[in-house]
Amino acid sequence: MTVEYHTSKLNKKVLSLGVPARIAKFSAISVVLGIFAALPIALAGEAKALQVQVSPETPRLGDTISVVVNLDNPANGSNVTVTNGDQTYPAYEIAPQQYRAFIPTTPLEKAGTRNVQVSFEGQVQNLSIQVRDRKFPIQRINLPPGKAGVEATEYELKRAAEFKAIRTPEKFWDAAFLAPNKGPITTIYGVRRYYNGKFANDYYHRGVDYAGAAGSPVVAPAAGRVALVGKVSQGFRVHGNVVGIDHGQGVASIFMHLSRINVKEGDIVKPGQLIGAVGATGASTGPHLHWGLYVNGKSIDPVPWRDQAVK
Template sequence: MISFLSLGLVGIVAIALPITFSTPAVGALQVRVSPTNPKLGDTIAVAIEQQPGTTGSTPTIKLQDKTYPAFEIAPNRFRAMLPTTPLEQPGVRRFQVIAGDQVRNMAVKVGNRSFPIQRINLPPGKSGISATQYELDRVAAFKKLVTPQKYWNGAFARPNKGRISAIYGVRRYYNGKFAKDYYHRGVDYAGGVGSPVVAPASGRVALVGTVSQGFRIHGNIVGIDHGQGVTSAFLHLSRIDVKEGDMVKPGQVIGAVGATGAVTGPHLHWGLYVHGEAVDPVPWREQGFN
């Protein structure tokens, strides 16, 4: 869990603007943002429309020192996905939408959110485990994927039927010591060992790692690239049923719940990432981003 729980302070976004397109001067970019009242941990969708006949390039979003790509979703219409995390401060931010020589300056607001605190006692032999360099490198490369194609469609499904034992954003003490700059980067499902883990959405299997290869923290892991900077990681598996390069569909079994890696007991950890930052999977399951 630790490297997928690795730090990633991103100064990103939110929006307090209407969901309908704004009406700037003729020829200007039109922009809408959803949700209308985002909070820390939410994914922000920025929809951009260029006037028909307008000559321009594919838009990008510039926020502080980061640039996020937009992808075409219909003729003259584009969308960028921006992550927010519990490590940010709530409040107003400003970003630019840029398409060729057209620029729109936007003001955005991210609301505050309270995250619970959890105390974890790792058993002997688990608390001193550290990730291997190979593990860290593979995970880092996976999180950087930004595939232009969008594989998913609609809301994401639940990856396991077990009860949720830890929600997104939880702050933690490990063996009595507060984990500074840490938050739980996913949702844990307390499924029994061997219970199926399914793909929550379509995508390409871009990472398969095992304990025998050096995945000491994550344990046996499967990573799915859903496209356009959106990825899912499934940790601590007892069994892996896919290989890198496989295309998977929603509900397809990709492995089974286990207790491999740095864990206190059997469970599935599902982490959902947008441009490398762990976001709350719940809105992706309940509302989705088409």
Template sequence: MAVRPLKWWLLIGLTLFSAIAAMMFGVSRADALQVMLKPSTPKLGDTVSVWIASKSQNSPSVEISGQQYPVFAIAPNRWRAFIPTTPLDKPGTRQVIVSADGQQQTLAMPLASRQFPTQSLWIDESGGGLEPTDYEWDTVSAFKKLVTPQKFWQGAFLRPNDGEITTIFGVQRYYNGVFAEDYYHRGVDYAGAYGSPVISPADGYVRLVGTVAQGFRLHGNTVGVDHGQGVLSIFLHLSKIYVKDGDFVKAGQVVGALGSTGASTGPHLHWGLYVNGQAVDPVPWRYESIE
């Protein structure tokens, strides 16, 4: 007779544990729609993954303050969206709204502040170095807007060059003594040896090849790789380019050589990582698998 009460209290305990776990991890307990944010407490520059489970056969929608983000199927009845955050965002709590077939879940996304250093650079502008040509601007802007349905990367990203990191993501700058408003360093700089190999950190298609001869006077010789689903890598200031537009490259494949072309104060590689059109901190992508 004592067995039945034991099972009853065990059931209550498991139910309470599930409810507490759901609250801790930001998961809705609704049967038809479950949502989780990772990381649950991001800081400026992080990429936030929105994981969705739904019985619906239709793709859910994800939005913050009216802005919608692409959603991709990752398994039967499972979807994922990426929300990029940048140093220009204001810290504070945002509401992530996920909808599917009349069901709706709203999760709080507390975005924590982060301190970024300031740097002063002096660049010779005699060749118009700080201003891109119209062709350069249009070509790079179009690349950053790419959102390919397929996912090409697998696991954590590789380091694109063995050089020492000299400028981290998010740094604010004075250019020739003038503070750059609404600016942040949109990548990571590696001061490797001139001519040292630059590799693709993950699988993807080459969708951008730009050269100084074509008018890339700001970025210098440039390669852009589409890793799929709105995730893009861009490599600037190259001395040589070893790929062409349309090539499929594997993680670790050499795409170019480190140089100092364009607006550059010395040999280095600038690696920028873009998610849904916004430059995010590449470092978390190197140390964990962001899926």
């Protein structure tokens, strides 16, 4: 009806200029078709290719791969999806028209190509990311009587799993992470281990150990919300006294073997804020701090997060 209405108007206008009716009808239809023919060009101009940035350019096993997506049309930005194999990683807004997803890598994976697909509103971009190999040292640990063969309780495993599954859309951190203790690092990330002579299959050291003196301060490496507080008295046999901080957008820190806890669940902490003290609780051979950093549920190397800002 709309087309016929406008055609009638155009016919009258053309006829008023003294053009014969047959020619006027043809002219009017041509004008209308011309209008509709122009529409796809305008609409096509609105959809541009996705702009995707990946860092680091040459990641190693244990690194966190950052995939940043810039959108020309910010509408429905939450529909950005980033997939790698059968895994889909959430993409969170970090700036107007800009979204980011983190892809974690671990020592239990193989080096090689990661085929990553970024999708948004019908637009798809396929990426091939080369992940380099990395050699992780092997360590032999002899646990003293009473701590050898200690197994986590069901409650401990449940709380730890719930903590690692947290995905908060808000981003709390805004700078490079701080070292949570002033002691030297004695065990790096990714170490494979023999416990009392038996190799631990599917195990790698999920964090870094700081040889801080017993009772020395443990501070929050970045801003966040305390999402886990566990104690030996509650059944945390392996973790010992533990604090977990949700930094937002799938990033979370865990601090184990504490002698003292200075925060409670739900507290908002700032970078450098005191959260506890170094201890030897749980499965520990002596006083030290274990700091683990998880990205989308997997333990990654926290050192790159400490050495440079992942904003």
